[in-house]
Amino acid sequence: MSSPELTPPSTALKRLSIRVTVLCWFLVLLDGLDLFVYGASLPGVLDDKGFGLTPGAAGNIGSLNTFGMLLGALSAGVIADRVGRRKVIATGVVVFCLSAAVCGAAPTVTVFGAARFVAGIGLGVLLPTAIAQVMxxxxxxxRHIGVTILMTAHQAGGAIAGGVAASVVAALGWRSVYWFGAAPVVLALPAILLWLPESITNLVAAGRTAKARALADRHGVSLESFAPERDSDRHRGSLRSLFTGPLWRTTTLFWIASFMGLLLVYGVNTWLPTMMRDQGYNLGSAISFLLVINAGGIVGMLVAGSLADRLGSARPVAIAWFAATTVGVALLAVPMPLWITYVDVFLTGGFLFSAQTLIYSSTSNYYLPGVRGTALGWVSGIGRFGAVFGPWLGGVLVASSLSTWGFAVFAVAAVLATLMIALIRGNSASVVRAKLATVD
Structure with a gap:
C-alpha cells in the first residue's frame, strides 16, 4: 500500500537525503584516502632504496593512477545512467580497496604501478557517480552545498592520508599506509548493499517507474519529489547530447576548466611534500603541508558551497576561487616564515579544491537526469587528462631540480581555469535544460 503523499521537504525526504549523503561521504572519504596516500607516502617510498623507485618513475606511476581514473570516469557515467548508480558505486569501492592491498604487498615497482593504475579505475568510477547520487x-x-559537503570527504581522506603517513611511515614503513587504506572495504561493501538506495531520479528517467515508486514508498517519500519526467531514449546516456544545441560551447569550456583544475589538484597533491622538502623544509614539515592543504580544502568547500547556494550560481564563486588559487600557489615558491607558509598552504587548499568541486556542481545543472551521470563522468574524465599530466610534469620538474618552477606552472594552470569558467555565459540552467529536452 502506498504511503501518503508528502510535501517536500518532508521529514522522510530529509532523512533519506541525509542517509545517502552520509554513506556517500564515507565512501568518498575512502576514495580520498586511497588517492592522496600516494603523495603522502612518496617521500618514504623514494627513501626505500631497496624498492628502487626513482622520482621519474614516481611521476609516471602518479600519471598511471590518474589515467586509470580517466578511464573509470569516462565509462562510469554512461554505465551508471543505464544500469543504475548503486552497482557502479559498489564496484568502484571494491576495486580501489583491493588494489590498495596489492600496493602494500607489491614486490616490485612494476607491480606497484599496475596496482595504482587499477586503483585509479575504481577511484574514477566512484567519484562522479557519488556526486550524481547525492545531487x-x-x-x-x-545542491551546491550538498556537493561541497560530499567533497569535504575527499579532503578529509587526504588529511588522514597525510596524518597516517606522518605518524606511521617512519615506524612501520610506507607499506603499512596502503594496508590501512584497504581495510575499510569490510565495512564499505555491506553499507552499500544494506543502506544505499538506487537513485529514484535515475529510475524515473529510465522509465522504471514501478520500481521507483516502490522504492519511494519503502522510504515514505513522494515519487513527485524527484524528477517527474522520463528522458527520451535518444538522450539517455548519450555523449552526443552533451553537444546538442546550446550545450556544445558550455560542455567544451567545462572540459577545459576541469582539465586545468585537476592538473592543479593532482599535481599539487602528489608533489607538494617533495617540492616543499626541496625548498628546504624537513620531511615532517613537508608531509604536514599535505595535511594542512587538505584541511583548508574542507573549510573552503563549506564556505564555497554555502555562498554558491546564496548566489544561486556556483560560477562566480568558481571564478573568484580559481583566481585566488593563482596567487596562493605562486606564493609557495617565495621563501617565507614557516607560520606564514602554513597559512598560505591552508588558504590555497581552501580555494583550489572547492573551485574544482564547483565545476562539478555547476555542470549538473545543465543536463537532464538521463545524461547527468554521463555529463559528470566526462567532465571528470576529461579533467583526468590534466590529472595525468600534472603528476608527470611535477616528476619531470623535481627530477630536473626545478621545483620552484613547478609552482609557477601550476599558477598558470589556475589562470587558465579562471578564464574558462569566466567564458561560460550566465546561469541559464533551466533554460538550457528545457532547450535540450526539446531537441530530437
Missing part, C-alpha cells in the same frame, strides 16, 4: 537526493536549493 539527486538533495533539494535543488541546497
Amino acid at each position: 539527486e537526493y538533495t533539494a535543488p536549493a541546497r
Whole structure:
C-alpha cells in the first residue's frame, strides 16, 4: 500500500537525503584516502632504496593512477545512467580497496604501478557517480552545498592520508599506509548493499517507474519529489547530447576548466611534500603541508558551497576561487616564515579544491537526469587528462631540480581555469535544460 503523499521537504525526504549523503561521504572519504596516500607516502617510498623507485618513475606511476581514473570516469557515467548508480558505486569501492592491498604487498615497482593504475579505475568510477547520487537526493536549493559537503570527504581522506603517513611511515614503513587504506572495504561493501538506495531520479528517467515508486514508498517519500519526467531514449546516456544545441560551447569550456583544475589538484597533491622538502623544509614539515592543504580544502568547500547556494550560481564563486588559487600557489615558491607558509598552504587548499568541486556542481545543472551521470563522468574524465599530466610534469620538474618552477606552472594552470569558467555565459540552467529536452 502506498504511503501518503508528502510535501517536500518532508521529514522522510530529509532523512533519506541525509542517509545517502552520509554513506556517500564515507565512501568518498575512502576514495580520498586511497588517492592522496600516494603523495603522502612518496617521500618514504623514494627513501626505500631497496624498492628502487626513482622520482621519474614516481611521476609516471602518479600519471598511471590518474589515467586509470580517466578511464573509470569516462565509462562510469554512461554505465551508471543505464544500469543504475548503486552497482557502479559498489564496484568502484571494491576495486580501489583491493588494489590498495596489492600496493602494500607489491614486490616490485612494476607491480606497484599496475596496482595504482587499477586503483585509479575504481577511484574514477566512484567519484562522479557519488556526486550524481547525492545531487539527486538533495533539494535543488541546497545542491551546491550538498556537493561541497560530499567533497569535504575527499579532503578529509587526504588529511588522514597525510596524518597516517606522518605518524606511521617512519615506524612501520610506507607499506603499512596502503594496508590501512584497504581495510575499510569490510565495512564499505555491506553499507552499500544494506543502506544505499538506487537513485529514484535515475529510475524515473529510465522509465522504471514501478520500481521507483516502490522504492519511494519503502522510504515514505513522494515519487513527485524527484524528477517527474522520463528522458527520451535518444538522450539517455548519450555523449552526443552533451553537444546538442546550446550545450556544445558550455560542455567544451567545462572540459577545459576541469582539465586545468585537476592538473592543479593532482599535481599539487602528489608533489607538494617533495617540492616543499626541496625548498628546504624537513620531511615532517613537508608531509604536514599535505595535511594542512587538505584541511583548508574542507573549510573552503563549506564556505564555497554555502555562498554558491546564496548566489544561486556556483560560477562566480568558481571564478573568484580559481583566481585566488593563482596567487596562493605562486606564493609557495617565495621563501617565507614557516607560520606564514602554513597559512598560505591552508588558504590555497581552501580555494583550489572547492573551485574544482564547483565545476562539478555547476555542470549538473545543465543536463537532464538521463545524461547527468554521463555529463559528470566526462567532465571528470576529461579533467583526468590534466590529472595525468600534472603528476608527470611535477616528476619531470623535481627530477630536473626545478621545483620552484613547478609552482609557477601550476599558477598558470589556475589562470587558465579562471578564464574558462569566466567564458561560460550566465546561469541559464533551466533554460538550457528545457532547450535540450526539446531537441530530437
